[in-house]
Amino acid sequence: MTTDIEEIHRAMREADCLATPAEVSAALDRMAGEITTALADSNPLVYTVMNGGLIFAGRLLSRLHFPLETSYLHASRYGQQLKGNSLLDWRVRPTQDLKGRTVLVLDDILDEGHTLQAICQHLRDEGAARVLTAVMVHKVHDRKAVPGMRADFSGLDIADRYLFGCGMDYKGYWRNAPGIYALKGH
Numbered sequence: 001m002t003t004d005i006e007e008i009h010r011a012m013r014e015a016d017c018l019a020t021p022a023e024v025s026a027a028l029d030r031m032a033g034e035i036t037t038a039l040a041d042s043n044p045l046v047y048t049v050m051n052g053g054l055i056f057a058g059r060l061l062s063r064l065h066f067p068l069e070t071s072y073l074h075a076s077r078y079g080q081q082l083k084g085n086s087l088l089d090w091r092v093r094p095t096q097d098l099k100g101r102t103v104l105v106l107d108d109i110l111d112e113g114h115t116l117q118a119i120c121q122h123l124r125d126e127g128a129a130r131v132l133t134a135v136m137v138h139k140v141h142d143r144k145a146v147p148g149m150r151a152d153f154s155g156l157d158i159a160d161r162y163l164f165g166c167g168m169d170y171k172g173y174w175r176n177a178p179g180i181y182a183l184k185g186h
């Protein structure tokens, strides 16, 4: 099936901007400070959750000025749908030796939280000593996998709409948009 590129343009034209590029940059600066305070002496292994975590990770990691290792994993439960499946589709699992390591997981959004919950459980099962999470967006609603769930580090709390930009996609597009946008009517 080919994508209707005009529909992709329209989604951006009609979207509401919920966080400007400047607000995103300020949130990244603040998070980098918090993460540095918490992890600068722990030689962390930092996992980016593909695909959504890519942009956030690139922007955050260059703000962290202490020794760390990076890697990636790929797990998805939405594909290109607007609603998540109950099962996480593991595409690339972690391959590093995690025993005794402090691990930080980076993703674009904590929505219902099932993705991060399953990833963190897997990393602990593989022997990580400590697993922390950082997300660009915490979506505000009461449908979390665990009531009250939050990442250890969150960039911005954003309303319960369908979001794109900063790594989050609309039908595979607009991950590259520098602000955070809400789809018209969702």
Ligand SMILES: O=P(O)(O)OC[C@H]1O[C@H](OP(=O)(O)OP(=O)(O)O)[C@H](O)[C@@H]1O
Pocket (backbone or CB within 6 Å): 049, 050, 051, 052, 053, 075, 076, 077, 078, 079, 084, 107, 108, 109, 110, 111, 112, 113, 114, 115, 116, 168, 169
């Ligand atoms: O908190 P949850 O409700 O579990 O949703 C959050 C997850 O959903 C998105 O991934 P998606 O499955 O869409 O894959 P993608 O990273 O390729 O966009 C996003 O990147 C998070 O990983």
Ligand code: HPA
Pocket (backbone or CB within 6 Å): 078, 109, 111, 161, 162, 163, 164, 168, 169, 170
């Ligand atoms: O609001 C969202 N937008 C894009 N991807 C997502 N994955 C979970 N929630 C979202």
